[in-house]
Amino acid sequence: MKPNAPNNVNPVLISWSIAALATAGVVTRPFKWPEAVWACAGAALIVVFGLLPAHLAWQAIGKGGDVYLFLIGMMLLSEVARQEGLFDWVAALTVNHARGSPRRLFLLVYLVGVVTTTFLSNDATAVVLTPAVFAVAKQARTRPLPLLFICAFIANAASFVLPISNPANLVLYGDRMPALGAWLARFALPSVVSVVATCGLLYWSQRDALRGECASGVDVHPLGAGGRLALGAIGVATVMLLAVSALDRPLGLPTASLGVATAVLVSWKKRSAPWPLLRHLSWSVLPLVAGLFVLVETLDHTGVIRMLAGALQALAGHDAATAYGAAGAIAAFGSNAINNLPAGLIASSTAAQAHSPEAVIDALVIGVDLGPNLSVTGSLATILWLTALRREGEEVGFWQFLKVGSVVMIPALALVLGARWLMG
Secondary structure: OOOOOOOOOHHHHHHHHHHHHHHHHHHHHHHHHHHHHHHHHHHHHEEEEOOOOHHHHHHHOOOHHHHHHHHHHHHHHHHHHHHHHHHHHHHHHHHHHHHHHHHHHHHHHHHHHHHHEEEEEHHHOOOOOHHHHHHHHHHOOOOOOHHHHHHHHHHHHOOOOOOOHOOOHHHHHHHHHOOOOHHHHHHHHHHHHHHHHHHHHHHHHHHHOOOOOOOOOOOOOOOOOOHHHHHHHHHHHHHHHHHHHHOOOOOOOHHHHHHHHHHHHHHHHHHOOHHHHHOOOOOOOHHHHHHHHHHHHHHHHHHHHHHHHHHHHHHHHOHHHHHHHHHEEEEEHHHHHHHHHHHHHHHHHHHHHOOOOOOHHHHHHHHHHHHHHOOOOOHHHHHHHHHHHHOOOOOOHHHHHHHHHHOOOHHHHHHHHHHHHHHH
């Protein structure tokens, strides 16, 4: 297909400009329109102007199939758990264990976030844990934002503890995914540094809001049948994701199937239709992801990845340490410009074409996973977190998050990259 752009205008420049404007729309949300509107508008303009053949756009959308299914399954599990009172039950237990201390409550929520991200993925932390933490803050009668920030920051900081902790890991490595033992050997120390450093820096940034006391001794109402079923389903999801990951199989279909089965079972026990449940899911996340995949395909189609691969290969041949640090930093800050899922796709293709060494690939993983803690658009998990917050009537702006993110992410990234490099 020939581009419909004027002959005296460079089609590549137009493609990049549309992608940049679409990304800016996702970041700033003009008119408070959803992020998906801007991503899809940019993708549509690129295809309409003939800058990317339609069949390549459809192929790009198809690349996100496993991610779409995974998100649908997690959103269904989260909504069932919310409606059946599981989050309120968890909130009451957490508040009572904090014994009136906002600082202790902060650490307890952070620990739960580490476990959730490690075994259920960072997107699950954003979707499943955020409503629970909002309920915690409400029952503790304390400021919600310091606790809610935990859900966003730990979702990224703990997302390379295991391969399944972040779908971007699967996107980046593809069929070159290291075995679980090799993964732990390479990422165990960096993961510990990431989790501890992020906790300390986030706590320091929120220290004033965590002073004083919070409520304790709240009533813990027993879980009903639906709540117990939701809790069991989340437990099954944890085991299932580990098993599926160990077998190197896609995560989306099993997760979606479990979510659908849980929703149907709970509705059957309540003798109610499952359809009203679907109205509460954040469906706009799916076209957002699809639009981002098309924008990345456009960059690939216009030769950006070939240029990046050449530059990375030349840098690695000249100075391995510089290539390692540059790869991690560019992946980290690039993820905030275009979101870490497409950044993972770009990094994967770039590393493959450049025949990058193991250390450089690991630096890319760290940048793609931890880097998004800088801004609200850095990762899909953070966008899901924003969506969950808006449902609860809470709003966090781009600059508000960036102010905290710059304090937390940049030092943590330097420490984690240093830890991985020292391992050799």
